[in-house]
Amino acid sequence: MRTSSPASTVVSDPALVLPAADADAPRILIVRLSALGDIVFASSMLDALRRRWPRAHIAWLAQGGFAGILDGDPRVDELIRAPAEVLQSPAALWRLRRELRARRFDWTFEVQGLFKSRLVAWLAGGTRVGFRSKEPGAFLMRHLLDKGGDIADIASEYRYFAARVSGLRAGPPHLVVGDARRAAVAARRAELGIADGFVALCPFTTRPQKHWIEDHWPQLVQRLHDAGVGPCVLFGGPGDAEAAARIAAATPVPLIDLTGQTRFAELPAWLAQARLVIGVDTGLTHIGIAVRTPTIALFGSTCPYTKGAESPLLVMYDALPCAPCRRRPTCEGRYDCMRGLTPQRVATAARQLLGVAPPAAP
Numbered sequence: 001m002r003t004s005s006p007a008s009t010v011v012s013d014p015a016l017v018l019p020a021a022d023a024d025a026p027r028i029l030i031v032r033l034s035a036l037g038d039i040v041f042a043s044s045m046l047d048a049l050r051r052r053w054p055r056a057h058i059a060w061l062a063q064g065g066f067a068g069i070l071d072g073d074p075r076v077d078e079l080i081r082a083p084a085e086v087l088q089s090p091a092a093l094w095r096l097r098r099e100l101r102a103r104r105f106d107w108t109f110e111v112q113g114l115f116k117s118r119l120v121a122w123l124a125g126g127t128r129v130g131f132r133s134k135e136p137g138a139f140l141m142r143h144l145l146d147k148g149g150d151i152a153d154i155a156s157e158y159r160y161f162a163a164r165v166s167g168l169r170a171g172p173p174h175l176v177v178g179d180a181r182r183a184a185v186a187a188r189r190a191e192l193g194i195a196d197g198f199v200a201l202c203p204f205t206t207r208p209q210k211h212w213i214e215d216h217w218p219q220l221v222q223r224l225h226d227a228g229v230g231p232c233v234l235f236g237g238p239g240d241a242e243a244a245a246r247i248a249a250a251t252p253v254p255l256i257d258l259t260g261q262t263r264f265a266e267l268p269a270w271l272a273q274a275r276l277v278i279g280v281d282t283g284l285t286h287i288g289i290a291v292r293t294p295t296i297a298l299f300g301s302t303c304p305y306t307k308g309a310e311s312p313l314l315v316m317y318d319a320l321p322c323a324p325c326r327r328r329p330t331c332e333g334r335y336d337c338m339r340g341l342t343p344q345r346v347a348t349a350a351r352q353l354l355g356v357a358p359p360a361a362p
């Protein structure tokens with residue numbers, strides 16, 4: 001199917017595989033500007049692209065701190081950080097265009113599907129392949145690909161995209177932790193007295209219906225403590241500090257609160273050193289999966305991934321009749337889907353995942 005626009009011709013080609021013949025060492029730009037969890041999931045493209053074109057120059061463009069998540073990843077030749085305000089200033093956009101065009105990319109893979117990411121991909125030039133979406137700016141792309149794949153598969157849309165363009169199967173998301181980061185986090189842990197075997201808790205996300213019930217977290221920490229699992233460490237961004245302080249204050253056993261104290265670039269190393277990650281449907285939980293740490297993901301209002309991970313992953317999701325409601329909860333703030341995942345159930349799941357015996361009866 002072809003649709004015409006005044007600016008270009010957009011080709012929808014579900015069987016698109018970019019030819020190797022004219023691109024032994026292609027220069028590839030991946031545009032995924034923001035959203036931590038999605039950048040983590042989009043990392044599932046890298047192995048397939050690298051296997052298909054071992055001599056490629058692969059660059060990744062992301063906004064500000066988000067780029068840090070891929071810092072030191074040997075599969076990425078170049079990390080391009082776009083200032084957060086780049087899209088608000090014509091002069092900054094023009095500067096970015098000049099910088100990107102100078103790199104002479106052959107292919108630009110736009111895996112966000114927003115107008116802003118399409119605009120940036122267009123500025124970069126090259127053959128532009130992007131996600132089909134309802135957002136404006138489709139005319140800025142050369143090829144549009146459906147968000148395909150099996151929705152139950154983790155990171156399905158990115159794996160599907162990578163398979164379409166490379167012709168190779170793309171594996172689950174994977175973040176590489178460099179030695180320097182690993183050592184820096186180990187040193188910081190020593191400073192803070194955080195022992196081996198710590199459990200990373202990731203309670204924070206954007207939409208209220210994706211949160212686990214706040215009172216559940218202190219009870220979970222208590223149960224893990226009683227089972228000899230821990231210490232527990234809270235992770236989150238600076239905006240989560242207030243909620244983290246409430247959780248810490250309500251927790252009757254030791255809980256270390258690192259909310260707002262870790263940079264994006266350090267997070268993979270932190271979660272790679274954890275014994276277990278427990279979190280909601282949020283970027284940090286996805287990082288836990290991508291660094292292959294055993295992970296429990298608590299889902300309620302969003303569609304869970306149930307397969308495709310290669311590391312120990314337990315997705316807890318009760319599939320209530322109203323779920324997944326995504327952005328339109330109908331439960332008037334009760335969030336039964338998350339309330340039903342009780343601390344007892346999650347603690348039992350944690351013990352089972354780690355092979356820890358239940359605590360002795362008092």
Ligand code: SF4
Pocket residue numbers: 209300301320322323324325326328329330331332334335336337338
């Ligand atoms: S409507 Fe159902 S799925 Fe959505 S938040 Fe409420 S209980 Fe959860």
